[in-house]
Every structure is written in structure tokens, then in C-alpha cells.
Amino acid sequence: MAGPWKTRLAFARRAIDAEFGETFRVEPMRKSQYQGAVADPDRAPFTLEIAHLRNHGGEDDLGGAGSKSWSVLIAGGAAELHVDPDSYPLARTILKGDQIVALDRNSEPRFEVARLDRDQRNRLVFQLAFKS
Template sequence: MPIARNISEVRDALVAGVDARWAEPLKVYPLRGDEMPDETREVREISAPLRAGAGKGMSAGQGSSWRSRIVAGTAEVHIDRAVYPDLVVRTGDKVRAISRPGKPWWSVLAVDDRGPARLVLQLGEA
């Protein structure tokens, strides 16, 4: 068996293990630039880890209070590409955490599709 296949299998098993423990149900709402539904893509319910308050900017360095550096309302979603290979998410789409109290909404601020295992969404308060 080629070594690349072994690496892929190990990576996929690790991603699946993380998701089995940390994933939650989310809905992805595709929108056009004018905030209207994008009828070329369907609303999708997925299961993926969502980390609210993802920790960027939380250090207390550079002489400022750490509390003033927390980025309010930020989050990241890490989507398993092996499970959702056809999922297309674009900047401006919305994500809803449907199992959390109040079913909070986020806007997709950026999409990182360069990794082989994960589609990573940077989210901001909607």
C-alpha cells in the first residue's frame, strides 16, 4: 500500500475521532452578496466542531488588558471534507448552531479551503 494512502487514512481517522467527540449540528444557509438566499446552493444541515470565542487575541501581552483584546462574537467551524466533499460555503453565508440555547447565528467572514482534511470557516456575529 502506498505511503500517501496510509497518511490519508490516519488523517481521516483522526478527524473522525475529533468529530465524534466535539461535533454539533449546524445549518449552513447560502446567501448571495445582497443577503438574499442563493438558490443555486441548498441549505445544509451538517455536523462539525464549532468553537465560539476561538481564542485569537486573548493574550495579555503588549501592555493592554487581556479583556480588551478578546474578539467578541468570533467562532470557527472545522468541517470534515471526507464527510461533506460537495459542500460549498462562501463569505457572507450564515451558520446557525441549532442545538445551542437560542440557536445563535454567525456570518461567514472567511473560508479556508486549502487544507486536505478540513474546510475551516472563520465566523463573526450575525
């Protein structure tokens, strides 16, 4: 019974990807004893041609709810990357700590994978933390 549902879901994913997709470079990282995170020589960087980045950025108020003092507001950046695993099977190799670069954005922002959600029905979801 999964046949028609999977066919419709794949069609919807392709239509959404064609309209809203962006290009990202995935840079696999590993922990180094002396330098923190460094490029992982065992996993090659790769490009995701069509994925979706949802921003959740804003400001965090460290002074407590409603203080709005300029000295305690810091920029906070978080996002989610949604990837179709059928179109990009290499996305299944992305690990916590890997870096993602948004190539279609003006400043090419860099994110670090903070959390993975592989249990979604139709997409891999990566929660990202803003790096630069």
C-alpha cells in the same frame, strides 16, 4: 506513500467528530441590490451533522489598552467552524457571506462566514462573525 497517513487521518477525524461534533444549518446567501444579503435561490440550505465550532468571543476595549470603562467595552463574537470535506462535500460550496446556524446550542446562534481557509490538510476552516 500517502495511503497509511490518509487512513490514520480519516480514522482520527471520525473519532474526534463522534465525540465533539455539533449540528449546523448552512444558509447560502447572496447580495441583493436593495436588501443587502438575501437567501440565494440557486443554492439550497443544507445541514452539517458533525462539525466543530471553536469560539473566540470576548470583549473589545474601544477605549485603549487597559481602560476597562464600561462605556467602551462591546461584546465581540468570532468563531471558527471546522468541517471534514470528505464527510460533507457540500461544505466546499460554502462562500463568504453565507450564514451558519448552530442548531445544538440553546439560543441557536447565527454566524456569517467572514473568511474561508480551504488550504488546511484535513479540514475546511471557516472564520465566522457572530450575527445574533
